[in-house]
Amino acid sequence: MANKFKKRRDKILNKYLKEKEAFLIIGEKNLGGKPFKINSNILYLTGIKEENNILLLFKGKGGKKKEILIIQNKNPDREKWEGIRLGKEKAKEISGIDKVEYLKNRDNVIAGVLNKMETVYINYKNESTLSKKNNKRKSFIRDIKYNFPHLDVKNSTEIMKKLRTVKDDSEVKLIKKAIEITKEALYYTWENIEPGMREYEVKAMINYQIKKRGAKIAFNTIVAGGPNGVILHYPDGDRKLKKNDLLLFDVGARWKGYSADISRTVPVSGKFSKSQKEIYEIVLKTNKQSIKNVEVGKTLKDIANEAKEILKKGLKSLDLIDKDEELKKYYYHSIGHHLGLDTHDLSFKSEQLKERAVITIEPGLYIKEKDVGIRIEDDVLVDENEVVNLSENIAKETDEIESIMNK
Template sequence: MKKTIWTFVMLMFAASAFAQSYFEDGLTSEWHRGRRDELRKLMPENSVAVFFNNPVKNRTNDVDFVYHPNTDFFYLTGFREPNAVLVLFSELREINGEMADELIFVQNRDPRAEMWNGKRLGLEGMMNELGFEEALLNSDFGAKSGINLQDFDKILTFSLSESIEESTSNEPLITMVNEFKAATAYPDKLTEASAQLYTMIKNSDLETSDRVVQMLKRYQNQYPEMMDDPFISSFMNAESPEKRMVVKEEMPEQKLDITALASMMATLREIKTPEEITLLRKAVMISAVGQIEVMKAAKVGMTEREIQGVHEFIYKRYGAEELGYPSIVGSGNNGCILHYIENDKRDLTDRLLLMDLGAEWRGYTADVTRTIPINGKFNAEEKAIYELVYQAQEAGIAISKPGVTFQEIDAAGRQIINDGLAKLGIIKKGESHMYFPHGTSHHIGLDVHDSGTRDPLKEGIVFTIEPGIYIPEGSDCDPKWWGIGVRIEDDILITEDGAVNLSEAAPRTIAAIEEMMRLPSVLEEWVLPEID
């Protein structure tokens, strides 16, 4: 009797936890199914695509990091639990007497585990909540599933060379990965780099083989172990193009492909659907409001972490479930460290404050950066550098439209920065420098550096324009410029008419920032007790 009551209590507790896991205002199961259908259109005939969800990662002792699904997996399924595998077929095929074009393998319901970690969807949830017609337990992955991977001409997946952290939480995933490797004869040393080299060789001919050898030699500097592969080594050492073609013909045909799927997913994910754009707009707007409220709240004497906390409080106040990436809040010289996340400087004085943060809304992340003077007023040197970055960003936004490339946007802003730094005497005209060391743009979406191609811009792409100038202490220029770090980053949607700045609500001109910083903050009356 006690056992029956205990099981009932566990099930009731698990049911109450369900609302914590999924989003009523997020993407629908129909949307995810549509994405799977679009992927099938890109897959070769008689192929299968296998997606493993992310492993659980330990933070310390018996505490794990908050689980985040693999973004390709989430994009295709909407599923947010570990120990799962999605299998897509390019065409309908008979599996255990039933016609199917997909199977998903998930962990079983477990009242005791759900008491601690929240409800699992289980098989019924996968079908009722996420719209799958067929779901199996992860313990049935492999031979029990009725799928014979050798029946396919191509087996598409991602690199499985990275070891999975050994833990009880990951045991089902490790078992499934090992079963997949055994079924596909997955080579021990197969990596994305070696797979790309094989593809390069396979696509070579008499006219291009010399060029391929030169590319292989460049790879060799980075991956010297590649020479352990007999076919790569033989191709590189062949005495003539004709002998290289002999080596090429002797290379075994590979059913297993760990590179093509990444390209397919990049093609799908770079063009955002209207549903995705709605979620991105919300993430960006929350992030812009965070920048606005910090401009009003910032004052001399605060700490970097306090500034970070205000941003993140705004995110949580609006219901954003996570940060898109670790928050960057750097004062003075810390702003010259591109991925500075310690945020531990205290008693901020009169330096610039670079703030690069993004809220995650229903899986989609913003990426918005503003640079402000903590005392509310830019000095002459800060104004000069800030204005250069602003004009560089304006130039990039102005030319952003379908058909323009990331390279053209970068070149437009970089020219302004290079000319401006020379005019200020920080560099000599035409001199190479490291004051603008990063690219200007990247896609955003489910990842802050989202999947996408480097093809010309198309309608529906959302990306960043983020020029910057960073002059760390000790630089080879007048010390009056030292410790000035400025980045301005906005999230841009491409439409048929050009660029829409989704984060324009956050002030970015010198005058608008200084005006915003003069306004009162809603947090001024929020006084906490002193703690020794």
């Protein structure tokens, strides 16, 4: 079996690099307070989960394809504190890259290649973002620009987006597994919710169910009861759940790097009230129709506009709005995003969907006066000639949810 990471690198080498062009990805910790997560581009291209690694792909004279991976030095003293480092042999085995070097030789290795190149693609946006915050990656990129002034420096992100918005089979399989674990965690939690519990208890319960299954938490789980459901990124809460509350979950397991992203809204009592159900059905209808509306060639914006029409109609039928413009009072986010190694995966917002894209569809309604916040989110594969709802097995009909909760 050909190494899938090698296949991905080959795409870059074959399709995007000309003679004397190099492609350089610098991995680093995700800064800015987020939980530790490996640079997803490095992971995508090498399968290696260590931080600070550097991948260098290039075409030498005559278009000869070459790859070098630079990894953390073995360091027995540091390893006592931080854990075992991969080392060359393991790195070769996982990535399928024959030439692996240690970071201590970084400058020589890179100079040896870049001196012979004319163009280098690097992961940075532009000059102004480079001067903003300082970190290892940015100072390294500045050094490259300074030390190799002959190079034409281009942004590698466009190439990565093109690759990553089209999922291969192994990626879809991992997303499916992440969805399956998310489903099991949701169902366990629904069966065990009781009025009087605090939001944080429910959150701990669902996160534990995910971790228990060997997965990671893809993003900060949202568990928002009653009036808190209208806050889109509701942070950790301690509301004591009331019998008549709706409870909104936005949750995803991460399996081998790949994220699920699922939202469901359930009644704490195990039974939707009549008025909750009326609003729920509008969101559900929008969710289902929007999934049907997904197709190759459309943009997420097209799908969002179609969704808005359904939401408006529904709200009018319940006399919650009179005019179209009033929709934004009750619905104030986009319809979805690409999903993959990042929960909000690399993508072009305005680009037409391609075959094998995986996106979320997540309409909602947030009616403050009624203490009602509802979002129903599924993960969808845009496959050849059809749309596959990867999370179709996670209950979203009101009677299905009620029967799970009353088990």
